[in-house]
Amino acid sequence: MPGPSEPTHHEEHIVSPKLYLVIGATLLIFTGITVGASLIDLPGDLNAVVALAIACIKMTLVVLFFMHVKYSSQLTKLTVAAGFFTFIVLITMTMTDYISRAWGRW
Amino acid sequence: MDSHTVAAQTAETAHAEHEHPAFLRHHFESVEQQRESATFGMWLFLLTEIMFFGGLFCAYLIFRNWYYPAFVAGSHSLHLWAGTLNTTLLIISSFTMAMAVHASETRVRKALIGWMIATIILGSGFLCVKAYEWHDEWVEHHVPGLNFSPQGFLHGTKDYPDDKLSLDMAEKTQVYFSLYFAMTGMHALHMIIGVSLLTILLIQAWGGKYVEGHVAPIENFGLYWHFVDIVWIFLFPLLYLIRRHQ
Numbered sequence: 001m002p003g004p005s006e007p008t009h010h011e012e013h014i015v016s017p018k019l020y021l022v023i024g025a026t027l028l029i030f031t032g033i034t035v036g037a038s039l040i041d042l043p044g045d046l047n048a049v050v051a052l053a054i055a056c057i058k059m060t061l062v063v064l065f066f067m068h069v070k071y072s073s074q075l076t077k078l079t080v081a082a083g084f085f086t087f088i089v090l091i092t093m094t095m096t097d098y099i100s101r102a103w104g105r106w
Numbered sequence: 107m108d109s110h111t112v113a114a115q116t117a118e119t120a121h122a123e124h125e126h127p128a129f130l131r132h133h134f135e136s137v138e139q140q141r142e143s144a145t146f147g148m149w150l151f152l153l154t155e156i157m158f159f160g161g162l163f164c165a166y167l168i169f170r171n172w173y174y175p176a177f178v179a180g181s182h183s184l185h186l187w188a189g190t191l192n193t194t195l196l197i198i199s200s201f202t203m204a205m206a207v208h209a210s211e212t213r214v215r216k217a218l219i220g221w222m223i224a225t226i227i228l229g230s231g232f233l234c235v236k237a238y239e240w241h242d243e244w245v246e247h248h249v250p251g252l253n254f255s256p257q258g259f260l261h262g263t264k265d266y267p268d269d270k271l272s273l274d275m276a277e278k279t280q281v282y283f284s285l286y287f288a289m290t291g292m293h294a295l296h297m298i299i300g301v302s303l304l305t306i307l308l309i310q311a312w313g314g315k316y317v318e319g320h321v322a323p324i325e326n327f328g329l330y331w332h333f334v335d336i337v338w339i340f341l342f343p344l345l346y347l348i349r350r351h352q
Contacts, residue, residue, distance in 0.1 A: 038351070048348075059340070083152065
């Protein structure tokens with residue numbers, strides 16, 4: 001076990017170019033789907049939901065594979081998770097204020 | 107050793123006591139620890155960037171809720187082909203940047219340089235398309251505070267005849283365009299900084315750096331580049347794809 005004076009050991013994992021190619025192609029396909037879906041009249045707010053959902057999937061692929069987070073240490077994973085958590089707090093807490101008293105203000 | 111002996115040491119004699127690569131700084135125990143620390147630091151910076159852009163996205167959410175028809179009309183005035191092309195360029199540039207990191211990890215100098223050049227070209231292409239788009243908004247009088255005119259929004263367009271707005275809602279398209287210029291402007295500034303930094307790294311790589319085990323700068327620049335790509339991945343649907351069906 002690493003002690004206080006020993007650095008933690010983290011295996012260096014080199015991601016293969018083939019995987020990068022697959023992820024890149026997937027991202028481009030999702031871009032096409034996003035544009036295609038936007039041209040279809042979906043009920044209610046579904047167009048926005050679909051577009052953002054696909055964007056979230058693309059972001060996850062970039063973070064996990066292009067940014068190597070899937071193969072990174074616990075420290076890095078925790079840091080990324082903390083970032084997302086804080087961002088979610090920013091959005092939801094701000095929006096609860098507006099949703100509760102000023103929704104659709106116009 | 108007394109202070110005179112220490113002072114008299116050269117780089118060679120000092121390091122005779124502990125061999126280590128030149129790029130390993132003395133306050134780290136190993137290359138691995140140095141790399142991990144640098145990555146941790148870069149991620150902390152990216153977290154601040156997430157919060158920074160988050161504020162702009164939050165403002166966007168609120169104003170889109172308040173002035174939806176104005177946002178629809180504003181979004182329709184953007185060129186869908188330009189946004190799609192830019193998204194494609196950035197995604198491919200993220201691929202080339204990941205390949206550059208791979209080249210640094212596998213210590214292949216030519217590949218590293220090639221992939222870095224490809225990333226610079228794609229990033230610059232993005233900025234060219236953006237410049238064209240901004241010029242277009244200027245020509246159409248969509249720049250709030252400079253030459254904005256609501257005239258274009260009082261009648262529908264050929265593709266979107268329902269985009270006819272009342273005068274006060276047409277004035278609200280300024281909110282949409284303010285956010286458009288603020289968000290794409292901030293993003294473009296990050297792109298310009300990125301391309302500039304990458305050019306510096308390229309010159310250093312040309313001189314032989316980053317293929318002898320010192321991967322961290324390339325890897326952490328890659329983190330920055332991918333982050334800027336992710337911001338655009340969200341900007342594209344939010345700005346360009348509001349109610350695009352006809």
